[in-house]
Amino acid sequence: MKAIVLRELGDVENLKLEEMPDPQPGSDEVVVRLKAAALNHRDVFIIQKLYPNIKLPAILGSDGAGVVESIGEAVDPAWLGRExxxxxxLDWGPDDHLQARGYRILGMPEDGTFAEKIRIPAANLHPKPPHLSFEEAAGLPLAGLTAFRSVSTRAKVQAGETVLVTGIGGGVALFAMQIARQLGARVIVTSSSDEKLEMAKKLGAEGGANYKNPDWGKEVVALSGGAGPDVIIDSAGGETLETAVKIIKPAGRIVFYGATTGLARNLDLYRFFFKQLTMMGTTMGSPREFASLVKMYTDAGLTPVIDHVFPLAEAPQAHRRMAQAGQFGKIVLKIE
Amino acid sequence: MKAIVLRELGDVENLKLEEMPDPQPGSDEVVVRLKAAALNHRDVFIIQKLYPNIKLPAILGSDGAGVVESIGEAVDPAWLGRExxxxxxLDWGPDDHLQARGYRILGMPEDGTFAEKIRIPAANLHPKPPHLSFEEAAGLPLAGLTAFRSVSTRAKVQAGETVLVTGIGGGVALFAMQIARQLGARVIVTSSSDEKLEMAKKLGAEGGANYKNPDWGKEVVALSGGAGPDVIIDSAGGETLETAVKIIKPAGRIVFYGATTGLARNLDLYRFFFKQLTMMGTTMGSPREFASLVKMYTDAGLTPVIDHVFPLAEAPQAHRRMAQAGQFGKIVLKIE
Incomplete structure (x- = not known):
């Protein structure tokens, strides 16, 4: 099979299309013929050496959709040929609250989805939502899972609430907006790009604030109707979290799944307890949450937002686009 | 009636015993003949001008126990003469999650419990737990309520969990220890005083660490059996919260009701989300929580820890003791 292989860290140009041996399924495994894969920041961070314990060579890629091509002897034959x-x-473990110590994500050390074929446990298979193309379905997994856990499991967003999603355009943020709206919430967004704010409004955001404006927090409060959002979903950390504590409605919940701008040096703890706030950290999600995510997207006919589709061989260009953070939605690799 | 009246801020010596007019109950109010009152840090902070909007003269005091002496016409006569x-x-409002805007605590601006009599809404009356003296019962209200909300409502401590209570000796911390134990948890404590650690162990703490030792966090992890506490109840903020994020068990809950040492400038947000942590701010508690607190102390026969009982006239000495933070338990004023 053909695969994108990373043999050296440092630059996206090191992602090379190579001929690799076809994977073979173990007893409770399957091999999926991939039709599309999608990028995550994790892939860029690995290439940029920002993670510890990187093992090379590696086939990156956590997100994929395709057709089941072969199965191990312990696998239900009904899966054969399914989309x-x-x-x-992998190995989240039994506790929905927390990943087990051995938990890991497809794509380093296990071979990932930037390839024509992948070997995975049959337990990781879910029927593709029928209304989605392979490209759209490939955009769902990791970002959708992170957003589902943030919005549904952790924040427990309720119908009628107002949710602020910061940094719209990123994969998780767009899923968070879709999921919050599906749960009946009003969504406000922030971005450094007025163009992205407009695109988010076309997708259902009620309003947006450009965080280059130092008064963006006041804008959000005004957009929320004056009382501030009930819930804030963030991955910026730093001053964004500090502003979140100021503008959120009393008894509100802040959920963050990253801290890309660093630590929050001036988080107002006094306001935090007087306002009875809750701040939750979250990462990834459990198999049960993934199943709920797929069911929600299937039942409600939701469609992941796709930024751009590149052919598999153009993986370096795709990763450069992600590293430059100009995208609005998932960046996808189409695998012919 | 006699009352301790504050006519000038700045020093505990300004608390003067004076003759004041007897209060009269309104239609849905009662007058309680107080037998004991208890101090809170709030009283010291007011005297030290650390709060905004202080109105003088004031009768301070949020905690009290006594006998119902007279009632308004709309009050159930069964209350007359009850302990x-x-x-x-006052005016918490309808939402258990959050105090209403007009919420306030007895003792400035309303006259408080450092007096022979107090006028309060009948809705604020609860039968004194029969096994408690008036001095013990007077120690329960504000600190017990804050602890109950922290441990039960917010942290939702479960039987078998390990709870770290920092700064044992303070009123809220001791109630948090009792309530966590009553819910079936193991309790570990910290203090800057080995003597207080020993006293806490006699009251049921499984172990204690002196936070003057820079490795106190490691000590707590060892005392917890190696995995760290499930729950941390804190009011120090600052570096204590930073250590809390490091030592708490993954998926753990941190609840804080104060930040006496200031902001947490190096709160590790990366560890926070990777460990799936939750941090909750809390203050005071609702009428429903107060009723649950009194029921718990009544049903389980729990007794608030009393540090020292002063006569009402020695209110300045009592407040000096609190300001010096040497106490272990509630400081009480006995009202003859």
Whole structure:
């Protein structure tokens, strides 16, 4: 099979299309013929050496959709030939609250989805939502899972609430907006790009604030009707979290799944307890949450937002686009 | 009636015993003949001008127990002559998650419990737990309520969990220890005083660490059996919260009701989300929580820890003791 192989860290140009041996399924495994894969920041961070314990050579990629091509002897034969989307986590463990110590994500150290074929446990198979193309379905897994856990499991967003999603355009943020709206919430967004704010409004955001404006927090309060959002979903950390504590409605919930701008040096703890706030950290999600995500997208007919589709061989260009953070939605690799 | 009146801020010596007019109950109010009152840091902070909007003259005091002496025409006559403990909050409002805007605590601007008599809404009356003396019952209200909300409502401590209570000796911390134990948890404590650690162990703490030792966090992890506590109840903020994020068990809950040492400038947000942590701010508690607190102390026969009982006239000495933070338990004023 052909695969994108990373043999050296440092630059996206090191992603090379190579001929690799075809994977073979173990007893409770399957091999999926991939039709599309999608990028995550994780892939860029690995290439940029920002993670510890990187093992090379590696086939990156956590997100994929395709057709089940072969199965191990312990696998239900009904899976053969089915169109599937792949759950990206391995060995989450029994506790929905927390990943087990051995939990990991497809794509380093296990071979990932930037390839024509992938070998995975049959337990990671989910039927592709029928209304989605392979490209759209491939965009769902890791970002959708992170957003689902943030919005549904952790924040427990309720119908009628107002949810602020910061940094719209990123994969998780767009899923968070869709999921919050599906749960009946009003969504406000922030971005450094007025163009992205307009695009988010076309997708259902009630309003947006450009965080280059130092008064963006006041804008959000005004957009929320004056009382501030009930819930804030963030991955910026730093001053964004500090502003979140100021503008959120009392008894509100802040959920963050990253801290890309660093630590929050001036988080107002006094306001935090007087306002009875809750702040939750979250990462990835459990198999049960992934199943709920796929069901929600299937039942409600939701469609992941796709930024751009590149052919597999153009993986370096795709990763450069992600590293430059100009995208609005998932960046996808189409695998012919 | 006699009352301790504050006519000038700045020093505990300004608390003067004076003759004041007897209060008269309104239609849905009662007058309680107080037998004991208890101090809170709030009283010291007011005297030290650390709060905004202080109105003088004031009768301070949020905690009290006594006997119902007279009632308004709309009050159930069964209350007359009953021994009661007083709920310290006024106008919490309908939402258990959050105090209403007009919420306030007895003792400035309303006259408080450092007096022979107090006028309160009948809704604030609760039968005194029969096994408690008036001095013990007077120690329960504000600190017990804050602890109950922290441990039960917010942290939702479960039987078998390990709870770290920092700064043992303070009123809220001791109630948090009792309530966590009553819910079936193991309790570990910290203090800057080995003597207080020993006293806490006699009251049921499984172990204690002196936070003057820079490795106190490691000590707590060892005392917890190696995995760290499930729950941390804190009011120090600052570096204590930073250590809390490091030592708490993954998926753990941190609840804080104060930040006496200031902001947490190096709160590790990366560890926070990777460990799936939750941090909750809390203050005071609702009428429903106060009723649950009194029920718990009544049903389980729990007794608030009393540090020292002063006569009402020695209110300045009592407040000096609190300001010096040497106490272990509640400081009480006995009212003859």
């Amino acid at each position: 599937v989307v792949i759950e990206p986590g | 009661v403990v007083i709920e310290p909050g």
